[in-house]
Amino acid sequence: MDGQLKGLVIRNTGSWYTVLTDDxxxxxxxxxxxFRIKGIRSTxxxxxxxxxxxSSLSTGGQEGAWITEIExxxxxxxxxxxxxxxxSHILAANVDQVLLVVTVVKPETSTTFIxxxxxxxxxxxxxxxxxxxxxxxxxxxELHYQQMMINLYETIGYECRAISALDGDGVEALREKxxxxxxxxxxxxxxxxxxxxxxxxxHANQRVADISEAHQTGMHTTTFSEMIPLNSQLSTLxxxxxxxxxxxxxxxxxxxxxMEKEEVTSxxxxxxxxxxxxxxxxxxxxxxxxxxxxxxVEDHYIAQSRYQSYxxxxxxxxxNKYREAF
Numbered sequence: 001m002d003g004q005l006k007g008l009v010i011r012n013t014g015s016w017y018t019v020l021t022d023d024x025x026x027x028x029x030x031x032x033x034x035f036r037i038k039g040i041r042s043t044x045x046x047x048x049x050x051x052x053x054x055s056s057l058s059t060g061g062q063e064g065a066w067i068t069e070i071e072x073x074x075x076x077x078x079x080x081x082x083x084x085x086x087x088s089h090i091l092a093a094n095v096d097q098v099l100l101v102v103t104v105v106k107p108e109t110s111t112t113f114i115x116x117x118x119x120x121x122x123x124x125x126x127x128x129x130x131x132x133x134x135x136x137x138x139x140x141x142e143l144h145y146q147q148m149m150i151n152l153y154e155t156i157g158y159e160c161r162a163i164s165a166l167d168g169d170g171v172e173a174l175r176e177k178x179x180x181x182x183x184x185x186x187x188x189x190x191x192x193x194x195x196x197x198x199x200x201x202x203h204a205n206q207r208v209a210d211i212s213e214a215h216q217t218g219m220h221t222t223t224f225s226e227m228i229p230l231n232s233q234l235s236t237l238x239x240x241x242x243x244x245x246x247x248x249x250x251x252x253x254x255x256x257x258x259m260e261k262e263e264v265t266s267x268x269x270x271x272x273x274x275x276x277x278x279x280x281x282x283x284x285x286x287x288x289x290x291x292x293x294x295x296x297v298e299d300h301y302i303a304q305s306r307y308q309s310y311x312x313x314x315x316x317x318x319x320n321k322y323r324e325a326f
Contacts, residue, residue, distance in 0.1 A: 004068070009050045010227040010244075017046055017067060019054055029054050029065040046070060048225040048246055049093040049182060075124035077184060079251070092184045092225065092246045097177075098128045101187035101196060104146045105137055109188050111149075115309030117186070118158065119267035123259065129159045129177060133192045136164040152303055156270050165196040175200055178230055182244045189250030197228065197247060204228050225249070264313050265293075270302055271310055286311070 007027070011018035017029045031046055046052065046067055053069035076093040100117055102109035114130070121128045130153055132146055150160040163170035177183075178200070185193055197204050230243035259267070265285065266272045271293055275283065279290025288294075296302040 004053055004055050006051065006053050008227070009046060009048050009052055009067075011224065012044065012046070012048050012226075013224040014044075017052075019052060019065075019067070021054070027054060027065045029067050031067045044090055047076060047090040047093045048227055048248075049076075049095060049184075051094065075126055077120060077124070077126065077186070079120065091186060091248050091251075094182060095126060095184045095246065096181040098126055098184045098186060099131050099174075100128050101131045101133050101185065101191045101193050103134045103188075103191045104132065104142050104149070106134065107188060107190050109191065111305040112309050112312055113188065114153075115268070115306060116313065119259075119264070119309075119313065122267040122269070123263075127159075129161060129174075131174065131187075131196070132160065132162045133165050133196065135162050135169065136167050152305075156306075163196075165192045165199050168199055171196070171199045175230075178245065179243050182227075182246065184246045184248065186248055187250065191250070193247065193250065197245065201228055201230055201245060259313070259316075261314060264310060268306060268310050270296075270306065274302065284314070286314070 005019075005021045005023070005027070007019040007021035009017050010020045010026070015030070017031065019027050019029050021027060029052075050073065051071040052067045053071075054065050055068045056065055073093045075095065077091040077095065077098065078088045079091065098117075098121055100114065102114060118128055130150075132150065135143070135146070138146060146162065150162065154160050161170055161174055163174060165171060185197065187193055225246065225248045228245045228247060230245060261284070262282070265275050271285065274292045274296040275285065277292035278285070278288070280288055283291050283293070285291055285293035293302065293307075297304065297307045
């Protein structure tokens with residue numbers, strides 16, 4: 001490789017980044033130790049989905065490819081790093097939409113996790129489709145509970161899909177939503193993301209792990225983030241024209257990052273709508289007289305689960321620490 005090339009980061013293994021260059025080649029790159037994004041304290045300054053410039057540099061007598069510049073991001077999905085509460089972890093950058101895979105059983109996805117993820121996506125105006133997987137495992141009572149959850153989130157304004165990645169039910173209709181887009185696939189460990197990818201992209205050959213019976217939680221199958229083309233034929237002239245699915249390691253908790261207290265309200269669609277009727281413009285919706293949000297919760301116009309998720313995010317700001325979403 002001579003000189004500089006521009007491209008798309010399609011894989012991040014933690015120490016290496018694979019870049020699909022605009023001329024269609026893939027190059028494994030590293031970043032300089034002091035390379036940091038201004039204003040973001042992140043465990044991964046370069047993320048899958050980033051548009052970058054790479055250069056061939058010689059260090060210590062060895063030739064190598066290095067990422068030297070990152071283009072401005074349209075958006076990104078970010079969460080607190082589990083081990084370093086002062087730092088963040090960027091799941092992906094420059095995405096068009098998110099498929100958040102959730103399950104009612106084996107494992108059960110908490111509404112707190114869902115709501116925290118949705119709030120973070122709202123912060124960057126990234127559409128989210130909630131994909132309820134493993135419908136083939138549900139009893140009649142569990143199917144009723146799942147439908148109640150779907151009704152809740154559809155009423156708020158989120159698109160929901162009920163599928164079985166194992167049987168293929170509902171997967172083809174979902175595939176149509178991915179055409180021409182960069183889609184981040186996320187969710188708790190064990191919800192069936194790898195099985196879904198194998199259905200959507202047969203040439204991907206994702207590994208599928210068993211659910212831990214002892215804890216009913218997922219065993220991590222994906223250990224790094226990767227962009228998978230939905231079509232086996234890539235448009236090498238412009239990698240941004242392709243349909244991409246971004247696979248990320250399963251996450252157990254979702255700590256929100258870099259949100260001010262007064263901003264949290266606006267990331268809950270229905271709470272924000274009712275907040276316009278509050279007596280005080282700086283209402284926190286926790287105790288104030290004339291609070292339209294508290295009245296809406298009392299009258300069941302706002303779900304108790306959503307309100308509790310809102311309160312838990314306010315607590316994050318109070319305690320300034322990572323909280324697992326269980």
